[in-house]
Amino acid sequence: MPQVKRLFLPYTNQFKGETVIHSKEICFMKFLFAWASVFLFLLASTNPAFSQNPENISGQVFEMDSNLPLPGANIYWESEPQKGVVSDENGRFLIGKTGLPSKLVVSFIGFTVSIRVISEKDLGKELRFFLKAEELSLEEIIIRDRRPDENVKSLDMGKTTIPIETIKNIPALFGEVDLLRSLQLLPGVQTAGEGTTGLFVRGGSADQNLIQLDGAPVYNPSHFFGFFSVFNPDALSGVEFYKGNIPANYGGRISSLIDVSLREGNYEKIKGEGGIGTISSRLTLDGPLFSDKSSFVFSGRRTYADLFLRLSSDPNIKNNDLYFYDLSGKFSFKVGDKDKISISSYFGSDFLGLSGQFGLGWNNWVSSAQWTRNISERTYFDLNVYHSKYKYAVNFDDADNGFRWDNVLSESGARAEWGFVPNEKTELKWGMHTQYYHFAPINFVPDPGASIEPINTNARNGLQNNFFVSGSRDISQRLKVDAGLRWGIYQQVGKGIEYRYEGNQPGPNVSITDSLSFGTLESMKTYQGFEPRLSVRYLIREDLSFKASYNRNFQYVQVASNSSAGLPIDRWVPAGTYIEPVRGDQYSVGLFKNLNQNKWELSLEGYYKDFKNVIDLRQGANVLFTDNVETELLAGVGYAYGLEALLRKNIGKTTGWLAYTYSRTWRKIEGISEGDWYRPRFDRPHDVTLVLNHEFSKRWSSALTFVYTTGQAVTFPIGTYEVDNQSLPLYGNKRNEDRFPDYHRMDASVTWKNVDRGRKWKGSWNFSIYNLYGRKNPFSYQFGDIINEQIDFDPGLNEEVLSRRPGVVMTYLFTFLPAITYNFKF
Template sequence: MKANHFMRFFLILFITYPLFFLANPQAVLAQEDSFLEGQVFEVATNNPLPGANVYWENQPQKGVVTDLDGNFRIPRIELPSKLIVSYIGFEESIRVINQKDHNKPLRFFLQESQMALEEVIIRDRRPDENVKSLDMGKSVVAIETIKNIPALFGEVDLLRSLQLLPGVQTAGEGTTGLFVRGGSADQNLIQIDGAPVYNPSHFFGFFSVFNPDALSGVEFYKGNIPSNFGGRISSVIDISLKEGNYEKVRGEGGIGTISSRLTVDGPLFSENSSFVVSGRRTYADMFLRLSSNPEINSNDLYFYDLSGKFTFKLGEKDKLSVSSYYGSDFLGLSSQFGLGWNNWVTSITWNRNISERLFFDLNAYHSAYQYNVNFDDPDNGFKWGNRLSESGVKAEWNFNVTENTLINWGVHSQLYNFAPISLDPAPGSAIEPIATNPRNGMQNNVFIGAATDVTDRLRVDAGLRWAIFQLHGRGVDYIYAEGEPSPDAEITDSLVFRPFQRIKGFNGLEPRLSFRYLIQDDLSIKASYNRNFQYLQVASSSSAGLPIDRWILAGTYVPPIRGDQVSVGVFKNLEGNKWEVSGEVYYKDIKNIIDLRQGANILFTDNVESEILTGNGYAYGTEFLLRKNTGRTTGWLSYTYSRTWRQIDGISFDQWYNPRFDRPHDLTLVLNHEFNKRWSAGLTFVYTTGQAVTFPVGSYEVDNQRLPLYSGVRNDDRFPDYHRMDASVTWKNVDKGRKWKGSWNFSVYNLYGRKNPFAYQFTEIYNDQINFTPTQTDVIESRRPGVVMTYLFTFLPSVTYNFNF
């Protein structure tokens, strides 16, 4: 079938399918009388409880789970009957449902159990979901778990917590960059309330931009990515901001070693509207001011972030929410040098229950990222900056055809705007001005997915996504003499395009297929296949990700990345779902991935395609996970063996090589233990193979300076293996009915002081002193080539006071 015919078929399907149900409400409501609806809340806060179990007393095996808004819909049985609602850490609610209760929505309020443990690993899912669901390569991490993990400087971090899961690698010491199943950091879609975040880090990657106090949930997909997500080939991190309380004002926050935070929420105008506002700021710059040394007290170093969400219930069937996030970093060295960057993300979401079985969500968003560099110097001063943004609209329908059959479909349009990179010299500066041309693109997506039970044991999920991408003007394309861009190729002509004039277009079908076969009630096997296209990627010499990274849209010389992943897994629960055991194997094939030429300069060039090369890659791995979910001691042990390879003509003698984040062995242990109501403790241990690097094979002299000599083989060496243990202890006030509740957290990062290398410098050592820089008057007694290792942290304690009211 030709592409345009297929597109027409899809458009007809997406338009007529929902209209059929809207025009024929009887078809939608034919079986609605056989269902019972309700909502589950937490009694103390009146917040909805997602993931609560709802089931009839005499049919517990056919229970349902509440959605993100606490709603449930369960098939009705002969009435009267007892309906049971349960949630980990809360007392059960048992209610007799009579015939008169059937036609009105039910509301359940759960009371927190007095014997409940707060430190549980998973709260918002059913105990056997890992076995019976179709989810594969998916993790739902509770915010309580993230807050309980020992943290760098006591700063709880979402992305660093995800690094503790199997199949996720890190760029190095202290960084929040994620490398998922052989993919680079730019291959992860990180979004908050549906809006993407292009630089999710503070302090050059040491902290993520997400304040856990402001979040309600995190879903992490690394395998079977649903068809309603697209645009990245490795993973999706779907983050939701917390919804405010509708009954009373409350707050929580903390005062830590380097930052403080505060979150306040409550009713806005009435019981049908709510707000939540959250802020966080470091105060490292305030401590710098206390120094008497002018070289120190004149520096600036800080970050802050603000987020807010406003929710309005427009009626029984409609809800509107507006959320926004702003984060900013700044590094200033005296008054001479300044580097700053910020994210601003805004999202508007409308949720409508068209009927008891048909739901509609509309999301509009705008995400902007920019950086600025200022250098104040009379001879070489300049201002350098760049800005990029993405705007989009996404409409999605979800239809519960039957109790076991779900269908969802929708459309998603995205507009990319990559502004020109500008380098403006200061007055009198000897630096020449530099300006690049903008890059703009538009991407339209349609998707459909369906999941159903083929038999009592076999469940299948199939999806299809079609993305149509177009690079358009305003912009410039260069024509090269040999037809292929390279640093030495002559530019023979340039094509100038008007705004929204088409430059280059691509499209691709992205099928998704997965199944789960239930061997026993506590044992299942799952398999999935995913294809994803990615129409933008980063050209960077750093694996960790920097604020000045160069994003590149697919175009005339840079095709989109295509990723195909196959995974198979076995999932087993033990001792009544107290323990989870799973093993997954995966293989990922990657086409059209880019990497930099040797000695590439990409920051200011307008024809960046001449500095990069395109090739292919693949990754494979095995992941094991053992997790304990209940009891005084909870946590998990995971091990991953994985390899990542790339082959790009022009790099490493055209042979296969490993990117820097190829780290074959990865072992993680996470433990939490509650001694009593006052005291609890946490411990993590990580061990990974050292990252792949290129070390010099010799040296040579130029102008009496000895310089390292590198071979043409890329990343043929490795850092030493990395390992670290962190620990924390938490002391809580006993709850005596006071409104103010506080706790102290004492944590130690790198408990046994391991000096893990951050970087190596190959340099000259004078007089056997690694920090000695000779001047013309210094006597040089000895001179030899040497290697200087830089490490960031050894034994690093911190203390944080957390509170809520």
């Protein structure tokens, strides 16, 4: 386990922050009118009169070893390679016919090419192509899951797809491979601090990210207070990260979408993989379930930090508990040639117990079911039903102040989506998404005989219906457009109570004049909003493109917390009478260039975001135990802007990327920082990331990461005042005017693996070092008196006070931290 180490420094004005002079100049484009015009054109272009070739060849591309759909495959006629198409996320494609018979070529980097002669008898059939993975030589190591020119030719802006194998190669804290910490290495993503998995994307807070697993939201995606994410990489098939241009079929958060998918089991034979690490071990099994038409996958992971605690001779350590575990499973069924059904579930739990006197535990339980049907060669249907539940509980065993405190929140929903591909140049999607939020009453029950009072609150519930439609169209060989519209209707519903305040303005010192009771599902407050989406790609050359996009999102649930890192007890609050939904508008433009036959990718993206009704806490607010949380919150506006540069190498013995981000974010809320613009804690202007992977031989490989970022914005004291002969820090009215020192760190790892000689068991060893050069990055600062030159002077020991001076105590978590992990497959 990490040791908390502290240094003390002179209490001077060395931490005083910079003076910021800024102005806000906004030039809004009329994107809504542009979206409407483009969308009407897309609808008109689906008319058969616009299709020059009404007869098409349809099919689906699969990976042979796993039988999984292969998105991004290239399909073209051998005689007309310039008129090719690309398979969608489900491996489907539709290509206009040419003179038959003719050879159809299906290819994907890292796989063998499939060539089939197509004749008239194949018209109207659903063709299937199975591509086999090539044995990659040392000279040609390729980051797959992306077609070679996708960076330039796709419509995606602010979207990143990271292969799971790439994530596994990145050096990790305690050797524990982590999905969310890998995303922190991308441009435009900031962190909460040392060791945490919280993400702050393009000026948004951590709760403004929609993190979902097989379509179900995950409300607390971390273990160990944010040091590890809940996602076991062995159980995942992939992750898609959107920090701009979120598709219209998803919504509910204003900053980003992290779409994580559990992998399907193998349909042919039983396989397994896992690892034994410094802090945890994991095991995954998959294979056919009943026949080659069904499969399963089970995955489990557990830490054993609590076992090491038992070895201590100190009873204050020996009697403590500290662990987490997670379990996940997925069943997949192929029902005929057109239908597929999958059922998945995840459960994860954490517990911290101190000598039987204090206990804190929390868990996630996420389940979903999905039905996919190919209605015809041009139309498909997807149905996703889910339930996500998050619970935490705190126990304190004390004769005078003992209590039990627990809370539950959940979301249930169903999403239905239809897709129609009238021709190879046009694709349409539409559907609806229904969500029900339940935030249970806080349950705070004192122990018998305790002197504290119980706390009673009321449940808060929300019902949301969303309707969406989107379409993409190749206007010409150079110009491609995607437009979408999402309409959300949100209601705060009973069973619940609504308080009325004097002057209709809630506040900590405002009297409650009345309260209204509402029955189950009775409407209390309604909000609705249109969320247009628009993106354009113009191909300047075959290897250079310009892209622009506009995105509007509404968020109807958010976190009320004074911790930017995210805690298990953070309180989620839904929109209601006094808390309006947050609105975010993002404008972005970018240039995308590929070099040296697609071996290198270069991109430059700029963005501007505008926030409305964003909330923050009053000074000294208490939101955990109040039924009147609206009295502790203030709302206002904000904006963020930035420039992101990314250079990425995909092919060769050395792969990786170099990223730089310049970004700023500001808030303005009446009642905070004297009503002036102020910086949230995650405003960190400069961010540099380097990720390198190198293959020395078939046995040896290495990885290295380096991160540098501006220190987070904080508030330092402006002076001191005396209370009971003790000097205490005095804080001003301005918020986050100062900064921590800049943060930087280097991690490295080396992997040795057995040569593949056809054996079933394949093993490898990974040796990693976190914080290679031992940088003492600050986790927190504490301002107060340093007595007798001791950081932890205890006046209860009746020691004589020989000296007293003001000082600063810096706490840091990790310096040089090695780890070792054994990974295996069979």
